Amino acid sequence: MEERLKIIQEQIRQACDRAGRAYDCVTLIAVSKTMPTQIVAQAYEVGMRQFGENKVQELVKKQEELPSDIKWHMIGHLQRNKVKYIVGKTELIHSVDSLRLAQEISKESQKLNMTSDILLEVNNAMESTKYGFSVDEVWQTISDIAVLPNIRIKGLMTIAPYVENQEENRKYFAELRQLSVDIKAKNIDNVTMSVLSMGMTNDYSVAIEEGATHVRIGTGIFGNR
Ligand SMILES: *Cc1c(COP(=O)(O)O)cnc(C)c1O
Numbered sequence: 622m623e624e625r626l627k628i629i630q631e632q633i634r635q636a637c638d639r640a641g642r643a644y645d646c647v648t649l650i651a652v653s654k655t656m657p658t659q660i661v662a663q664a665y666e667v668g669m670r671q672f673g674e675n676k677v678q679e680l681v682k683k684q685e686e687l688p689s690d691i692k693w694h695m696i697g698h699l700q701r702n703k704v705k706y707i708v709g710k711t712e713l714i715h716s717v718d719s720l721r722l723a724q725e726i727s728k729e730s731q732k733l734n735m736t737s738d739i740l741l742e743v744n745n746a747m748e749s750t751k752y753g754f755s756v757d758e759v760w761q762t763i764s765d766i767a768v769l770p771n772i773r774i775k776g777l778m779t780i781a782p783y784v785e786n787q788e789e790n791r792k793y794f795a796e797l798r799q800l801s802v803d804i805k806a807k808n809i810d811n812v813t814m815s816v817l818s819m820g821m822t823n824d825y826s827v828a829i830e831e832g833a834t835h836v837r838i839g840t841g842i843f844g845n846r
Pocket residue numbers: 652654675696697780821822823837838839840841
């Protein structure tokens with residue numbers, strides 16, 4: 622695992638170089654979904670501190686079993702009835718895909734008297750199998766989400782299509798970045814657009830070249846699920 626991690630860190634460094642970006646402007650999230658706790662602990666031992674999970678129950682269980690300095694990212698589709706179990710436990714919820722989900726996160730955050738940082742998930746490749754707002758829906762909804770109490774919109778997230786050649790996804794990453802720039806220019810209260818969560822094992826280099834601030838890598842670190 623240490624070897625795999627080194628290779629990825631080197632690839633990240635090279636992509637940052639090509640894009641003229643500082644290496645530390647990209648956060649590597651180790652996607653530990655389906656991996657047993659002792660495997661996740663190995664990633665912790667080689668230095669990982671940011672982990673991503675796509676199921677509430679799995680996130681909560683691993684959080685209880687692993688050191689408390691880990692930052693947990695919720696990256697999977699989130700049902701409203703599960704929100705109460707993870708609010709207050711995540712660094713960032715990447716997968717907000719509806720106004721009603723945002724309302725629920727707001728409500729539960731108010732109960733805990735805290736603020737939750739969220740990203741809006743954008744399905745800009747318009748794949749019918751994936752969750753997320755279309756670009757039009759983002760524009761229609763963002764102001765309604767931004768006014769909700771106790772949440773902050775930190776940016777956007779996308780899951781690009783599975784492709785053999787990552788160059789095919791460059792257009793989607795570039796489009797997400799442009800959307801984030803356009804939203805930022807509107808200066809909406811509670812909307813910073815400082816985070817662009819895009820890029821997975823198969824396409825993170827291109828995502829970084831196009832401005833990703835957070836890459837979510839599972840297979841590349843842990844091997845096949
Ligand atoms: C599983 C998953 C990843 C990681 O995928 P890999 O191809 O294994 O790197 C990233 N983001 C999301 C939302 C995921 O569900």
